[in-house]
Amino acid sequence: MEETKPQLVKITFDGIEVEVEPGTTIMQAARKIAEADASQAALVPPAMCYYKPLPTSGGKCRACLVRVAQGSAKDPRPMPKLVPSCITQVQEGMVVENTTNPAVLETRKSIVEFLLINHPLDCPICDQAGECHLQDFAFEHGSVNTRYEEDRRTFDKIDIGPYVQLHMTRCILCYRCVYTADQITDKRLHGVMNRGDASEISTYIEKAIDNDFSGNVIDVCPVGALTDKTFRFKNRVWFTKPEDAHRDCDKCCGKTTLWYRGDEVIRVTARKNTWGEVNDFICNTCRFEKKKTSDWVLEGPTKVKRSSVISANKYRADLVKKPDFAIKMAETQYKRIDDTRPFVTDEDTIRHQSIENNDKANHRSLLAKNN
16 A cells, blocks of 8 residues: 655745645754755754754754744734744744844844853863854854843863763753753763753762763763863864764764874764764764774765864865855956056155056046036
């Protein structure tokens, strides 16, 4: 018997129509548009707590708020408030406004300001700098000014097991690490403790997380709250060279990214997709104990997005080709230099030519003003 495919739902997102399966969220629909056309990647709402491999994630940070201008074809009324796109499912005929709505963009500025209220300016020393989602979010949607004058909250650093260190001062309470621990182990030992501005990620009775997949909380953390103790202060991510590699592992998929400093492997991470989300979780053995090239089968350089700081001015020109729009703009908008003119070094001649050029420029300005 033939399987009947579910009828697709058509929605309009920032003026672009897309068909998706029922149950798809607005965020996933926006990502589908960007995956079909890479030039539309800027349309995708930012996500600080949503993480596709973690089904229960989303709805915490409010970074992905959008306006639903039309709820559905049956009920065209707009939704009264902005809604989180990561947990709001699409309806037939829905019209969504994201980058085209000023209220959405203004709200995101407020969300950035709220997330930065207690977040310290640790970027110069933070290992997450260069691949930090909060840095990207603040750069793309934040405001230059801040109204916060109170003391920021602070916490002592905590060692969660032998490999992970928790900087709760940097944490934005996205809950990703909690959901990750829920899915990769039957005995989660950490969670969110206390309430309000006293909330923190903590271990129960200071117990350590010692399961074989605990290191994945480092990869899912969007900021520098959970860091790799074996990589701390070793290098900046934009000075390293990532290579895809794999090995036969009886615990995980064994597919990783090796980060090189010269010939030395200084850290190992799980591979991530276009949206910075882990494809497959890896075990602690692959992550922390296999730091030699001989332990791996190299597949080649990791493909890095042009927008990433990792590719800045140096990373594989054949993989991340620099855009030629600057050259085209120069050809169309700037006057070519006449190299046939003699090279003048005499000061009197230079002074005389400068006076003549100024007079010609003033004359052109007067003609334009009179006309």
